[in-house]
Amino acid sequence: MGPRTAPETDFSDILYKVVTPYNPQAWQLALHEADITLLYPNLVHDLIHGSPIGNPPPLRYTFIPNNLTSANIQPEYITNLITAEVMAGHMDGTFTIEQAHIIYGGHFRTCPLGLVEKPGSSALRMIRHFSKEDHLGVSTNSWVDSDDFPTQWFTAAQTADFVSFVIFSFLPRFFPFPPPSKPRRY
Numbered sequence: 001m002g003p004r005t006a007p008e009t010d011f012s013d014i015l016y017k018v019v020t021p022y023n024p025q026a027w028q029l030a031l032h033e034a035d036i037t038l039l040y041p042n043l044v045h046d047l048i049h050g051s052p053i054g055n056p057p058p059l060r061y062t063f064i065p066n067n068l069t070s071a072n073i074q075p076e077y078i079t080n081l082i083t084a085e086v087m088a089g090h091m092d093g094t095f096t097i098e099q100a101h102i103i104y105g106g107h108f109r110t111c112p113l114g115l116v117e118k119p120g121s122s123a124l125r126m127i128r129h130f131s132k133e134d135h136l137g138v139s140t141n142s143w144v145d146s147d148d149f150p151t152q153w154f155t156a157a158q159t160a161d162f163v164s165f166v167i168f169s170f171l172p173r174f175f176p177f178p179p180p181s182k183p184r185r186y
Helices: 024-033 043-049 075-087 097-104 156-174
Strands: 113-117 124-128
Touching (some): 024 043, 075 113, 075 124
16 A cells, blocks of 8 residues: 555635634624624624735735844744644644745735743743834835724723623523522532
8 A cells, every 4th residue: 555645735725714713603693782783894704804904015025034033032932832823723834935925926025023021921922023124114014004993902801891791781682591599619
């Protein structure tokens, strides 16, 4: 019996792969039930298909900067994070430059990786430096007009309050039974 050949990667399926922990149908139902669909008309679409980051110009050259020097603090940490993401199906890779040209249908840009300390901790987290400028002084972030993509940041406590409100407001509609009187211990 001869050796089996490994399946090849179809590069055309990689570019528009969207991985999200969110359930788009649940969001659609929650928006509808709260009567706020008109306030967030693109949310469900963006969860399914990905969210745009602006209107980038056509790429005329490939930009692959070196990682930040902080990436050398614990390179195995970055490698392990990326490997775990690939193994979980959250991202694909690794690819050669030639393969990336096929995936993107031409030129592409990458952003350098680095490590920073988490606030209030000595633990590190990986960052992607989208503001790294190329030889023409252009960065990926420079293409994003913040007026077109307003963002509001919330604390974890504010988010927990919002989620609690949504859960306790809508939960009885989906599960019309009384909650247990005492928390169960397992």
